[in-house]
Amino acid sequence: METKITLGHAIRSGRRELDFSIKEFAKELEIDYRWLSQLENNRLDPQSDEVLMSLPKLAEFFQMDVEYLELLRSQTEQQELDLSQAMFPVYYREKIDV
Known part of the structure; x- marks a missing residue:
């Protein structure tokens, strides 16, 4: 089985190596920390324009190509987020129109 390095894992690894919290790193990059969290966890579509536009800023910060x-x-x-393995299951109730 081949293990691939993902964009999100590389960003998280680089951030941690520089000893930044996710909020500190997001502030440095002038982006929302929740968006950064989704990026690090590969929850965003990597083909989206938003992700593509963030690459130059990330490359400059990490001093890489x-x-x-x-x-x-x-x-x-x-x-996709899989809540079936969550420690505390999340239950959704459908809204019932009476």
């Missing part, structure tokens, strides 16, 4: 981040983006797949 944007082409490397583009390669990671191309091999990253969006992962």
Whole structure:
């Protein structure tokens, strides 16, 4: 089984190596920390324009070639949030019209 490095995992690893919290890092990049969290967890569509437009800023911050981040983006797949394995299950109630 081949293990691929994803864009999100590379960003998280780089952020942690620089000893930034997610909120500190988001502030440095002038982006929302919740969006950054979704990016790090591969919850965003890697092919979206928003992700594509963030690559130059990330490459500049990490002092790396944007082409490397583009390669990671191309091999990253969006992962859906799976709450079935959550420690505290989340239950949804449908709104019932009476």
